[in-house]
Amino acid sequence: MKFLQKDETLCIQCHICEETCAQTFFKSGDREKSSIKIYDEPGEKGEVINVCSQCGECIGICPELAIYRAKNGVVMIDKEKCVGCLMCVGFCPTLSMRIHKEFLEPFKCIACGQCAKQCPTKAIELKNID
Template identity: 60%
Template sequence: MKYLAKDNSKCIQCGNCETVCSKTYFKEDNYEKSCIQINKEGDPEINVCNQCGECIDICPVVAIKRDKLGVVRIDKKICVGCFMCVGFCPQLSMRQHDDYIEPFKCIACGLCVKECPTGAIYIDEKSDDEARELKLDEVFRR
């Protein structure tokens, strides 16, 4: 299962990751519309979805599912915009913006990885066993 891993100690708070994300998915340079967010006050802290899947269980209309690669995705055709997933995300990485009815999140596309000049963000994978364990946890939580 692929996900974005991070090394906060390498982050220089340049904002390249936020820019490429918001420009790619929302066609504008607006960090508030980026699936990845960088704390710019004090020490750098990269906030991005780790694909834990907690949001899957909380969604009342089952609009959030894990795809074949293990990435947690929101089906915008099913989502009713209740934002329960935003409120219950343990990583605080499920995003919302007043311009959009549905929440949005990182899908581990890797564009930010290519833009990061220091390697603070990188694609990593959980082993099949770790991924299987996450999926089993989802089944038993329902």
């Protein structure tokens, strides 16, 4: 299973990971389009780095069955099936489902690791466990 492991003690809040994510998936420097969120102060869950843990809790809540776990363990959203009801956003226990005014569907981290490659302090690392 692929997931991003975080060490918030190493995070210097440079936001490079957010910029990298937005650029990778939306070809935009708009950090609001990032699937990872860095809080300058601890966020709602008391954390600095917020990213999907790939827990899968959102899978069963989707009425359209648009959310599934891929073979590599990553929770994915099928944009063809998603109707934009945003139930997954409200249900996400880690507050890691993202929305943006330009998109009907929510989006989330798919553990691609691009943010980890760009993190200058290694506060985020891509992990793969069996």
